Amino acid sequence: MLLNRRNFLGWGLGTLAVSAPRLLGQEATASNGDEAQHVGCLVDTTLCIGCRKCEEACNRRNKLPHPDIAFTEQTVFRQERRPSAKAFTVVNEYTGAPSPDQEWMKETYAKVQCLHCLIPSCVSACIVGALTKTKDGAVVYNPDVCLGCRYCMVACPFQIPAYEYDVVLTPRVRKCEFCANFVKGTGADPACAAACPTEALVFGQRSSLLTLAKDRINRRPDRYVAHVYGEHEVGGTAWLYLTGRPATEVGLLAMPTFSPAHSTEAIQHGIFRYGIIPFAVYGALGGLMWYNHRRTQQSCKPDSESGQQVQEARHE
Amino acid sequence: MNKLQPQCTQKPFFTPGTTMLMVLAAIGFSFGLARILNGLGAVxxxxxxxxxxxxxxxxxxxxxxxxxxxxxxxxxxxxxGCHQFKPLLRPAILTAWLGYFMVAVGLTFDVGRYWNMWQPIINWQGNSVLFEVAMCVMAYLTVLTVEMAPPVLEGVKTWTPKRPALASVMRRAEKPIVFAYAWVKIVLPLFIVAGVVLSCMHQSSLGTLMVIAPTKLSPLWYTPLLPALFLLSAMMVGLPMVIMESLIAGKSFGHEPETELLGDFAKVIPWLISIYALCKFGDIAMRWEEISFAAHPDATVAWAIEIVLGLIAPFILFSLKSVRQSAGWLLTASLLVVLGVALNRINVYIIGYYPPFAGKRYFPALGEIALTVGLIATLMLIYRFFVTFFPIIASEVHAGTMSAEAQHAAHHDAVQPFWAWFFRGTAVVFLLGFVALYSLVHTEAIAVSLKASHEVQTAKISKGPKIETAAFKHADRPDAYRNLYVLNSPLLNKTNDYYEPVRFTHRTHDVNSGSTCSLCHHRQGSNMNDRVGDDIYKMHAEIDVRISGTPCIACHKDLTEKQFQKCSQCHLSSNESDFPARIGLKGAYHRQCIACHQNQPKTAHAPTDCVSCHHPLVPDHKPLLKIEANTQLSRQTVTGKCLGCHEETGHDILKTAHWNWQGRTPTISGQEHSTHIGLRNIIDNYDISLIPNPRLRDFFHIGDVRLASDWKDLTKIDCLVCHDTTATYRRDASEETIAWNNVAEKVGRPSRANCGSCHFYSGGGAGIKHGDLSPLLVNPDPDVDFHMGKVDMRCQDCHITSKHQIAGLSFNAPVVEGRIGCGVCHGEHPHGITGILSRHIDNHVKTVACETCHIPQFARKYPTQLSVDFSTAGQDRTDIPQQFGKPGYDKRYGEQTWGQNIVPLYRWFEGSRQNYLLGDKIAPDKTVVLNEPIGDKHNPKAQIYPFKVHRAVQPYDVEQKMLVAVKFEDCLWRDFDWNKAIAEGMKEMGRTFSGKHGFVKTEMYTSIHHEIAPARQSLGCADCHTPENIACTRCHTNAAGMNQPEHTQRVYPAFPNRFDFKALGYEGDPAVTGGRFYMFFKKGRPPK
Structure with a gap:
């Protein structure tokens, strides 16, 4: 789908609430997180060897149930897997060398987990604020207030949040929380990055990682695609990907550069800012009602033209 | 028209139709119950x-x-102000109220934590569209309830129960009802306007919901205009819905259809449709380029149906006057609009929803459909209930009866003007308060949203958090232990909880890489032939850390001064927040190794899985065992705890030689395919046989087997004897002296001490049997054993274990569960292939076993027994002095001789041996060799191996001419009555004894594999070959390097005649007379 900001802006201007365009313009420039104090993680798919240690570390840190197939087993790569309630991160295998200068390698591996968007759709969507973004950028979940509407799962452009459909009374939305414990209030501390044997995962400040990623691209233009996935995707993500093949070949989705959360928030804020529009509509309708009521009381005859008048009133 | 007044219908509630609806509702709600009881996933x-x-x-x-x-x-x-349609109002409000009731009930079943549904009232999240929907729906349901109040109150007011009790209740309730009715009538207009505003808000917001998923919703429907389209379509569907419901209800209750009224009512519908259609088509036209009709054919079909049948067709129909005047056509047109809008909602939420990575498309389950149908049926039942018992549907007034509304108008007039204004005021405060509060939250949400964006934009660089590593620290890893490993660093252990460090086999890697040092060491070779490579300075000068802007060598000048640096000087912890560009030590090692291993051909045996290089680390078992407080495990219960998780392992144990003491014996000549040979039918020189001696047997067996059934009982396995890491557990210790909980919680991989607890004491005491195994090996000097002392190898590093079957060949125990060899680590060319000398030494491997040169002497620091004379047992002698601290005479065994620093006996050995089995006939006048190695010079498989030979004088059955088993414990050692002891022993073995014993000389071989000396202490050339015979020195006497010790001097000058070449079958020193292959194959001539 071709969805860009200009296109969207045009529609917002033309039809929707008065203040939406201004908000959009304002926020669109803010989506670049180069100098954020957010932490992040850089995934270099040319270094990943598919050992699944990150999955194991994640499983242990989050005390997830023991998987049916052992973490040392490579047969799981036969099908593309997605994060689930029992595995917040998974590694997938894609045929072909990870980069043009690694022709001896027959497969590319890419880790999937929550990308911790700088402007997360799920946080914007959450009805009660069960999903929040911490100071250092981790998107964390508080099951105590969650009511299980699963709108976050609809909202997430990366198809990450998973749900415990089998739990009867207290199902939770499960996803990578950057190992930032909501209850204890600890910051991001990813077990997967600490476990990675080849340091294909580098955890650090997002701004430093961006510099590092671009440095690697500049150093090895023959190896890397000159695009840091996550730098601008949906307004920027905390997890960045460096790839030796086009990102869409290794399970990453082509994304617009603006955050979808901004679209809905612009509409919502435009309509409800200071309650102007609801009040105005209430006043106008109330006035019309009062006027028509008086007119009906004055002439008790039914007005055969009233239908036509309704139309005119609405056209106004 | 004024004749039409809302009235209760005169039809009975229970009909075949309602019964069917009840059945449907019951089915639906039974699925709902299943969802409550079993969760969403089940239904x-x-x-x-x-x-x-x-x-x-x-x-x-x-x-x-x-x-x-x-x-x-x-x-x-x-x-x-179109008051002429007032008869349609109450059914419309009832329908709306029922619709929202269905929303509330449906949501209760759909949300995962329905008990938490009140949370949005407390936790306001103004940025969430769904929050707006939830609040509006809640508020509008309240408004609708107020709008529903007049007919309900009228109905209640006119209800005259027959039961006296109820009637009295109704009498008391009359006054509050009248009051409430008056209040409702006064504030109703305010609520009607509020209802319209609230509806506009959340009808549009339901469209905004999906604006957040631009990549998932098909472009056929996705547009930022979705809220406007949802609102306009809701306005469009409202009136047709009322028409449809009115016509159906009329039909159901047998009323004449009010076609004229409805026709007028429908006049406005084409206009509403056209407004929506204009927006819809305009939007599609604007986004025409984005839309691909071929991408999802099913979506395109659904879209076309929605447009043609749900939009265009009803527009045409409603525009026609003839349609508006016909009840049937009105119903059809209304139905098309209603279904069209419903399809639109289903399209936006399901059919047009294409989530990435989804395997199969969603199709509702039976339970979902049933509950939805059941809900609709319930709505129809409630509708019928209301119209039956409350004045909702308008019908012609019967003469003489005053309408309920007219009756209550009187009450309305009775309210004082002050109270009327008070009521209005409270309602206004209530409504405006809600909207104001809601707006406030949104304003706050805007602030939060902008602040977040602002933070993202303007926050300055600050130091990121360090990784918390405490969680990874293993509980009890001995520090002294790990320093012995080669590729080990405290840095790695901070974050590693999975594996032990790699014991890196440098020589193999050296050889396999063609001795290209620069492959690993930081000298960057320009090609494979460049074995020296560029200076480390040049390489590191390029690696400047761009984050800090400074090259490494600007500060670390010593990088260039020393030739080799510790890797950990530069490569520190992973994920260092200050220098993310710097590869951590773990990454550096792994990238170095893995890149190379991946690139190797299969023949190089370069493993690429984790456990081929690392040993998995046993996790801390304290949390796993979950021992309840104040309970102590015991010998009986501890194995049960282990089996709780490792039951498979228990079954594996029952198949091992360590458990069964018998098994496959491929190395015993003549018994290659037998499985019955074991300790039950062999005789040795030291204990003669363990089987008749229960205390010895219990000590050496890995379980508590006393009865025949115990051999199949998993709980009799003693896991701790091998897996104890506390060094406090012993097989023979009494139950009370062992801290069972502590031992069980700290189980780990077997160490040398675990294996040694039996194998270092075999033969009845420390070091007695194996000359090369002694308690010193628990923590040896590198001089005693290089593998164990220097690189801390454990037994199972060589004795590779699979399902608890342990590889290795013992000369004393007959069973073999797998073969091992030095080549696994040291490769085919252990001495290297790069130098002439290396190649020359390597050529020896075909003939000489590794142990021969690398174990120059055995029992180097700890004495071993060389002979025992059982015939002298039972005397009280003190005349024989101690040897090496060991007794020269033991009443139990007789005279003993001991040795230390013994030069082995060298013999050809091809891998199999003759083994004496109980029952074999012996020649009593000759020395009986219990386990003679097979092999000679002409056998190409045979190599020269080092052996210990132990000599004994032991009893035999004179009549049957065979060796015998002896019961020592509580028998021989009590009164030294040999005949009785032998008879008892043979009975235990299931054999008979003739009653007459004699003594015979026996010899027993033990192959020497342990106590590998450091390379400098292994045999030199001159230790076997006389210096003047060493071939190269005959010509190169003056060449540089030829005076090296390994060429011309003995490493062990005390043993000049170490090798008896003649006894091995050579004519003389093979350096002179030629190697065995020259002679055997007659292919060459020995050098003269």
């Missing part, structure tokens, strides 16, 4: 890709849309 087809199904698309989204009749009719009649 629905929802998954992580399709979190929303028809319960949202139909029950909620379509339910809200089709309930729009309430607010549109209210606006049409009350706000726009």
């Amino acid at each position: 629905t087809n929802l998954d992580n890709f399709y979190p929303w199904g028809i319960w949202i698309a139909i029950d909620v989204a379509s339910g809200v849309a089709l309930a729009a009749g309430g607010f549109t009719t209210a606006a049409y009649i009350e706000i726009f």
